[in-house]
């Protein structure tokens with residue numbers, strides 16, 4: 058067998074075991090039916106219940122999506138300040154607004170989609186955040202993009218924690234739970250970002266979900282992967298268990314269902330993969346993301362990276378000999394893909410491996426697709442590169458990610474990988490091992506509510522059910538395992 062033939066995983070079922078709907082024009086978006094092409098890990102098995110619920114959702118989306126008769130009828134509710142709660146609308150919606158970088162956007166889109174799914178709402182995506190430049194439409198026939206003429210679209214820029222339309226503030230004014238059926242608002246803004254107030258967090262309580270059901274338009278802005286806390290809402294528990302018997306595959310499945318990179322992004326992925334990764338015997342992905350003062354501490358971070366590679370034996374040690382001039386056939390080529398805003402780490406690693414022989418004799422090639430220097434989430438091409446890199450990382454055999462980074466979370470879950478997490482501290486100097494392997498491939502919810510519902514006593518949300526635990530990299534965070 059030629060080496061490149063060995064590297065190509067078999068083309069498995071293009072519908073990913075029934076996860077994806079049939080009927081899309083394959084040429085309209087090349088990545089849609091080619092997910093299985095490069096991934097090392099096959100898609101985890103979707104439950105038959107998840108498959109049937111997805112098909113049901115697609116029917117609902119087609120009936121209620123933008124510009125349908127039902128959509129137009131539900132828009133009527135926005136015309137008056139108060140919505141007549143006795144007239145149940147046939148379609149209800151949840152609108153997602155972009156916040157944060159691409160990792161944040163993908164995690165929150167999946168979270169809001171699952172919430173829509175659980176509450177029989179239709180997901181509509183605010184077109185900010187370059188969504189249509191990055192991803193193909195996921196639902197057949199009817200778009201997921203919120204129309205630009207949506208009546209209250211201009212109000213969105215005033216939606217933040219103190220907005221009078223926010224659920225927390227409506228509750229504070231106490232005119233929601235006590236409101237009669239006739240005075241329900243037609244829309245409620247749910248502020249679920251890191252700086253949300255305790256009242257906003259009541260969203261995660263069963264008793265608050267009931268009145269929300271009657272509001273036709275929920276608008277959510279969040280930079281949090283809030284799915285772990287949905288698993289703690291009693292009324293969703295059984296449904297979630299049936300949808301996802303394998304708790305660590307939630308984002309993995311939702312991500313492979315929802316996110317199909319546009320042809321522009323796919324071309325970047327395919328070109329880089331074919332040129333640098335496809336012929337290697339093994340691919341190691343290293344995602345280096347630093348926050349705050351650690352962005353300037355290259356040597357400190359590089360020591361963590363090298364310490365992790367050494368401790369976990371992810372790459373061979375170098376020895377003090379010049380590289381040999383010939384290659385024996387048994388020696389392996391290992392490709393390393395580094396993603397980072399800075400090129401310093403990959404340069405240092407490249408110099409190290411090019412200047413020395415490895416203890417195993419293996420050849421190590423180090424590649425970095427881009428180094429953008431700083432985050433530019435308002436720049437289209439910057440986002441396209443970032444998404445391509447998330448996908449490239451997800452195609453690794455072994456993955457090293459950085460603590461607290463949603464960019465890394467998306468790569469690991471899409472790839473079906475349990476990464477080694479570099480323990481780059483957020484403030485003071487870290488002690489302990491340079492990295493730790495994640496217990497599951499699921500992302501971490503960084504800012505879960507710390508308060509119990511009802512009696513408002515503080516509870517440790519990591520102790521309630523065995524499949525929701527605190528994260529390795531953020532000890533107040535929660536993740537599914």
Ligand code: GDP
Pocket residue numbers: 157158159160161162345346396397398427429431432433434439440442443446461462463464465
């Ligand atoms: P997080 O901030 O690490 O949780 O991840 P996000 O993806 O939400 O935001 C970080 C943003 O910074 C990314 O979306 C990119 O725009 C940029 N960025 C960070 N690291 C990289 C990288 O390794 N490669 C590229 N191309 N962009 C990056």
